[in-house]
Amino acid sequence: MKSFSKWSGYLFTIFLCLSHFSELVQAESAACRPNIVLILSDDQAWNDYSFMGHEMIETPALDKLACESAVFRRGYVPVSLCRPSLMTAITGLYPHQHKITGNDPPKGMDRRKLLKHIKSVDCLPEMLGKIGYKSFQSGKWWEGNPNLAGFTAGMTHGDPKRGGRHGDLGLKIGREGLKPVFDFIDECGQDPFFLWYAPFLPHTPHNPPQRLLDKYRQYGIPIELAKYYAMCEWFDETCGQLLNHLDEKCLSQNTIVVYVTDNGWIQDVPENEQKRRQKKGRFLYAPKSKRSPYDGGIRTPIMIRWPCHIAPADYNTLVSSIDIAPTLLNAVGLKPTESMQGINLMDVMCRCGYTDRDAIFGDIYEHDMIDIDDPASSLKYRWCIQGDWKAIFPSSRLMGESPELYYIKGDPFEQNNLISEYPEHARYLLKLTDQWWDAGSQ
Template structure:
């Protein structure tokens, strides 16, 4: 037996085969679609009578759909959670930017402003594109990324080639063309390699400058000018998703491609201060769905909690890779495990990071959702942007009866407050 094992090791060494490397002939392709600044209500399949999203409606109907998905309330921490499978106080990216004082200190050392952020993010393991690349996948980054280049974070190819805010040159995807994705897929096909596409366009994110043809429809709906532009942007994003899905179908790739969808954080068309950067539902809730024809049964689930932390385990499992035991996320396709989980956690911080080494110094709100109960626990800081809000004291909501959080139940249900606070404290300590 020892000789057989040693022979296997020798063969893997000679042919550079990893024990966990994907079988190119069977490994599915993966497309991760990440909407940018979109409210959870703003889809046809989520009940909107305003937003026109026929492509996402169709794909969602073909998918295992969780309508109660949750993400972080702002983009950079959310994307870091996608890349690492961890909460912000663990992966270390709690906000979009360093504080002014921190930037001065970095410049004094002769370094780029984003250097501490990129180094902190890259210190995590595993990292999604790097792990997929090591398993034999061709990987491609488009759109939003934050802090690092595509190459630094492990993508085989990518559009973001400078460290910075948002994603640099990658932000042209969707707004200008989808061709870079198609070129990458064709290259992967020529190499006979499975592919992973990170499609994270700056859509429907500001600037809200939709094509006039789309905007005209919403200008006749009695909406404010800002809301009309936003909903037209939502439709524009939906069109790009349809173009990408049509490409997969037209090239006979759809059946062997896992499509996963979520938004990075929420938005409110009326800008009422309880959305982006906010721990309230319009800031952190998103639909999350997985389509894998013939492998995942289409189903709509309006009760089970899903988390952004579930994306990495889902992709790893679909690709035949081991899921690290210390990741708290669950494979979205594992219905039994998903339904057994009762709680998820969300963290909200200041937009500007006070101290990379001490996340608690930037903490605005801890959120624990247990079943239909949602507890918001204020942190040490208040929001640092005028367009957002957060509770100044503990708030408790029954999301089933009160989905938009209008009635605080703290004084009526102290036992629930105590129980959820204990859950939150245990999660924070366990995830460090």
């Protein structure tokens, strides 16, 4: 009996040691996991950066990030509107999957009813939190209190009774400094973190610092362009401050930085002073940009930097913001959910830019949702890009509109509709689009 007692004591001690060892291994594993910083520009065209070829806008911080990153110059977001696009970034799902298709619910509806959708899907902060990540929301955020998506901390309260709509207090980030972000990073210590940096930049109001406005005014361009260009550089400056803070804290080597914009913007310029007065206070974006199915609304550079893991390179591969979530989950050892249709961009890099995916897709909706549970009710367009060809298919709701077809390699600003010359190719792309999502069968 004494012998049994002695051995049971040994076994219990070994069990405790093994349990403690497991905790140590888990702690060490968590400490080695990469931090993640997701930078989201707000209302910026795909070519409004120095590294993307703009002749006037200067973006030195993002140029430097591009030199250190895998740059996908043919990146896209499925939808050209803020809220559904950001929801795609946080879930890895298309709008018709996560059901946030517009910025606002139908007129008169309590906007809090939309929050059931964020509660019903898996979100990056929540998934990362299960393996020890702390997470922080700053900037644009539509889905109520950020803890609904699993953020452990954030700037936004999300209460409609206190002005909560698209970020409230979070919209101060960048425009009024980055202290909340810096404080979060510093407080994480050895814990891995996920940072959502989505400043209200270069979004309207276009009220850049005077020094930047004066810089672009000297080129003799319309005031609307000068203000917008200055906003792009102001946003770039804040990105530089964030990236410099990672350097100063010796965190850059073990941090994945991802860059994408939520949707495009082409600054509209009124033809004369009378039209300028008429448009005062309104969003001045051109028709083929925000809220449209054209590249001015949906195209964006997508960049990923992870020193010692990703070699800096330029890729001409078609990629989408639906690829961001599965890429990040794979990077930290997690599996994407079955609902995520994106691909792991790390695999694309390992294959020198090659992917088995044949085409990418997206869908455009009304600004105000018609039925918050039925995406097809608000659908305006579906689009498909395969290789250098792009097709746009209007919903049957849009009477009088016809499909469009563009050869975007030679016509990147979609000026020449080739649908009448290549109707058979348009029909083929429609078949691919229906296989992706047949909205008429919903």
